[in-house]
Amino acid sequence: MYGPYPIIDIKGHSYHLKLPPHMRMLDVFHADHLQKASTRPLPGQIKPEEPPIEVNGHPEWLVQEILNSRLFHGRLQYKASWLAHNPDPAWYNARGFIGAPHKLKAYEAEEDLEVTEKNDKAALKTRVVQKSARRRL
Numbered sequence: 001m002y003g004p005y006p007i008i009d010i011k012g013h014s015y016h017l018k019l020p021p022h023m024r025m026l027d028v029f030h031a032d033h034l035q036k037a038s039t040r041p042l043p044g045q046i047k048p049e050e051p052p053i054e055v056n057g058h059p060e061w062l063v064q065e066i067l068n069s070r071l072f073h074g075r076l077q078y079k080a081s082w083l084a085h086n087p088d089p090a091w092y093n094a095r096g097f098i099g100a101p102h103k104l105k106a107y108e109a110e111e112d113l114e115v116t117e118k119n120d121k122a123a124l125k126t127r128v129v130q131k132s133a134r135r136r137l
Contacts, residue, residue, distance in 0.1 A: 004037035005017040005018055005019055006018045008027075011028070013030055013031050014028050014029060014030050014031070015028070015029055015030075015031065015034060016028050017029060049084060049085050049086065050083070050084040050085070055099070060099060061082045061083070061085065062082065062083035062084075063080050063081075063082065063083070063097065063099075063100040063103045064080070064081045064082055064083045065080065065081050065103065065106075065107075066078050066079075066080050066097075066100075066103050066104060066106070066107035067079045067080060067081055069094075069107070069111070070091065072091065075093055075094070076093070076094040077091040077092060077093055077094065078091065078092055078094060078097060078104075078107075079091050079092075080092065080097070080103075
């Protein structure tokens with residue numbers, strides 16, 4: 001019922017809209033009763049997935065973000081989210097991410113920061129425990 005309706009004419013602060021014939025109502029509305037049509041889809045609406053890019057005869061997809069990494073049978077693998085595609089639970093070998101070095105660097109920098117923060121917290125806990133142990137002596 002609500003939709004983007006084209007504007008036919010503007011009369012002062014009122015807009016004359018082209019409404020479908022089944023809507024039997026006055027087709028002139030004040031600007032306060034209108035809002036700009038959204039370009040974002042509603043929850044539950046799915047955008048069609050974009051086809052892969054052809055590079056040297058091989059299909060390639062654009063990486064939106066590296067989500068996680070792991071070692072699987074001695075090989076480094078990444079879990080990624082792909083631009084304009086539904087979430088993908090699969091793990092992919094690291095050699096397939098050669099075309100996205102900036103995404104890998106961003107992920108590694110974030111991982112280094114998390115590891116550093118964890119190490120700092122662990123070191124702080126160790127210092128606190130050592131300090132309290134000294135007081136007992």
